[in-house]
Amino acid sequence: MYAQMVKSTGKGVQALEDMSPQDRAFQERIDRGEKIEPKDWMPDAYRKNLIRQIGQHAHSEIVGQLPEGNWITRAPTLERKANLLAKVQDEAGHGLYLYCAAETLGVSRDELFEMLHCGKMKYSSIFNYPTLTWADMGAVGWLVDGAAIMNQVPLQRTSYGPYARAMVRICKEESFHQRQGYHIMIKMAKEGTADQKRMAQDAFNRFWYPALMMFGPSDKDSVHSAQSMAWKIKMNTNDELRQKFVDETVPQAKFLSLTVPDERLMFNEETGHYDYSEPDWNEFMDVISGNGPCNTDRLEARKKAWREGSWVREGMMAHADKKAQCKIAAE
Amino acid sequence: MSEQTNHLFEFLLRQGDNALVLGHRTSQWCGVGPALEEDIALANTALDLIGQTQLWLGYAAEVEGNNRSANDLAFLRDAYDFRNILMMEVPNEDFGRTLMRQFMFDTYQVPWLTELQNSSNERVAAIAAKSVKEARYHLERSRETVIALGDGTEESNSRMQNALDYLWPYCGEIFGADEVDHAMSEQGVAPVPSTLKGTWRACVERALSEAFLVIPNSEFAHSGGRTGFRHTEHLGHMLATMQTLQRSYPGAEW
Numbered sequence A: 001m002y003a004q005m006v007k008s009t010g011k012g013v014q015a016l017e018d019m020s021p022q023d024r025a026f027q028e029r030i031d032r033g034e035k036i037e038p039k040d041w042m043p044d045a046y047r048k049n050l051i052r053q054i055g056q057h058a059h060s061e062i063v064g065q066l067p068e069g070n071w072i073t074r075a076p077t078l079e080r081k082a083n084l085l086a087k088v089q090d091e092a093g094h095g096l097y098l099y100c101a102a103e104t105l106g107v108s109r110d111e112l113f114e115m116l117h118c119g120k121m122k123y124s125s126i127f128n129y130p131t132l133t134w135a136d137m138g139a140v141g142w143l144v145d146g147a148a149i150m151n152q153v154p155l156q157r158t159s160y161g162p163y164a165r166a167m168v169r170i171c172k173e174e175s176f177h178q179r180q181g182y183h184i185m186i187k188m189a190k191e192g193t194a195d196q197k198r199m200a201q202d203a204f205n206r207f208w209y210p211a212l213m214m215f216g217p218s219d220k221d222s223v224h225s226a227q228s229m230a231w232k233i234k235m236n237t238n239d240e241l242r243q244k245f246v247d248e249t250v251p252q253a254k255f256l257s258l259t260v261p262d263e264r265l266m267f268n269e270e271t272g273h274y275d276y277s278e279p280d281w282n283e284f285m286d287v288i289s290g291n292g293p294c295n296t297d298r299l300e301a302r303k304k305a306w307r308e309g310s311w312v313r314e315g316m317m318a319h320a321d322k323k324a325q326c327k328i329a330a331e
Numbered sequence B: 001m002s003e004q005t006n007h008l009f010e011f012l013l014r015q016g017d018n019a020l021v022l023g024h025r026t027s028q029w030c031g032v033g034p035a036l037e038e039d040i041a042l043a044n045t046a047l048d049l050i051g052q053t054q055l056w057l058g059y060a061a062e063v064e065g066n067n068r069s070a071n072d073l074a075f076l077r078d079a080y081d082f083r084n085i086l087m088m089e090v091p092n093e094d095f096g097r098t099l100m101r102q103f104m105f106d107t108y109q110v111p112w113l114t115e116l117q118n119s120s121n122e123r124v125a126a127i128a129a130k131s132v133k134e135a136r137y138h139l140e141r142s143r144e145t146v147i148a149l150g151d152g153t154e155e156s157n158s159r160m161q162n163a164l165d166y167l168w169p170y171c172g173e174i175f176g177a178d179e180v181d182h183a184m185s186e187q188g189v190a191p192v193p194s195t196l197k198g199t200w201r202a203c204v205e206r207a208l209s210e211a212f213l214v215i216p217n218s219e220f221a222h223s224g225g226r227t228g229f230r231h232t233e234h235l236g237h238m239l240a241t242m243q244t245l246q247r248s249y250p251g252a253e254w
Helices: A021-031 A044-063 A065-069 A078-103 A109-117 A135-152 A161-190 A194-213 A225-230 A238-255 A281-291 A295-308 A310-330 B003-027 B036-064 B070-075 B095-116 B122-151 B154-175 B179-186 B193-210 B233-242 B244-248
Strands: A266-268 A273-275
Touching (some): A044 A109, A065 A295, A078 A109, A135 A194, A135 A238, A161 A194, A281 A295, A310 B154, B003 B036, B003 B095, B003 B179, B003 B233, B070 B244, B095 B154, B122 B154, B233 B244
8 A cells, every 4th residue: 555644534433332323333344354345335434534545545556657657768678678667557557446446436537636636635655756776666666565565465355345356456466566676676786786786775775764654654643543444444553564564674685785774773682573763754744745855746747647638538538429429320 | 791691680670670669659658648548558569569679689689690689789779770760769749649650650560560470581470470469459559549539629630630740751761662671572581661552551541531630742751760871860869868777887787
């Protein structure tokens, strides 16, 4: 999931006995592990939360095409070019499934785009960081897709059926992307020239903390999680997932002979986990509120593509309408 | 290299460079297409073309026998060694020009690759057999899109007409008949491209009339791409971008 900071509309989690009979029956279905399907009754707040979360996830996929798309024309070999292009194409595909999943909740893709373009809906802050060298294609695949998988795997069991099913397919592709990214890092950091090693370390330095931020604020500061967890829209806390990510990633970095840019990083024998430094949450808030390195450019790129594509969409629709009318006339 | 080998090498570069340059141009749409479905479809086309590039240039490198790979040919040649037709390298401009170019090319590629399946050269025949399936699908899609947008709205019609007017003088170069073409024909490797002009023209006319688009009344044709004599200014910029890593870090592996 790329949906940190999804604001919950609930006012905190109600106890079962305080719920209306309808709400209670709904919560009990979720507690039994049943899937909620589009035609089922659901509380308005559940619907709204899901639209926000799925919409934000979908937007993240299509905005996420941009930082990697930035290197398609500069990929160093034909194989790398094809792999990267296929990967970025997959992101577009993920966007498509997720917009379709959101549509089952009664919101159209055009409405969601509109909300993205006017700033009413967000996308993951990670895509507001620039991709500066080819090593960033490795770092993004390895770390960003890696963090996304960590978030997304549990969502395959999320309570809303269409979302859970979309996640199954997305997760398969994401884990392929992560391997592809890691392979770029192996070529550069482990087997590469001095220049390539420098590029790899530089990319790692720039993406480490932003990747940690992808899990959202610390649990103690995350006010929106409880209701989403009760509804099984969200399955684990931010800190649990972040710790899991650090524990898995640090040995991978060691294998690559890369240095984690955190002097305090240390394995804690007692807990069996790595202790690590928190990312700079002020930077996170800046990026979320629009002041990341690429916020303006990313959103403008999306708006420009939408604006410049309007004649195509209108032309296609007009043609389809004319054809439909001819068919009616012929019958 | 013997003259015969050299002709085959030139012929293979023409095939490979068309795919490489058009694939590159098409890949520039990834992430900024007019709709998600189009974004995905354009990426598919680009991926097919990159795959074809690997086959054609891979074989070209073998024929050359100079220890070069498909990647060396793609990333370490200068503009005057490229053999794509000029139409492939002109900028995308808008979705209209991109799809019109694709249509013009696909309308040629389908009969061309169909013929190449009967090539006396088994490798050429095999590459053509694989590529023609992709080309048929590309043609189906580019033809439908050109017709839809020509028919669609006043604006989409006028954009498609502009695209056609711009690209028309670049179409003629497809139908060459030079020394390399004749040598290939004599060896049974490939027909002379000019012999396909009639088929191509008939298909183009049919689609464009359905699209309410008017073919410019001119037979003038730019040339210089497939011989490498004089490319457009655009190719140098494209290669500067495409080749940057291989040029900046000689010998590095990626």
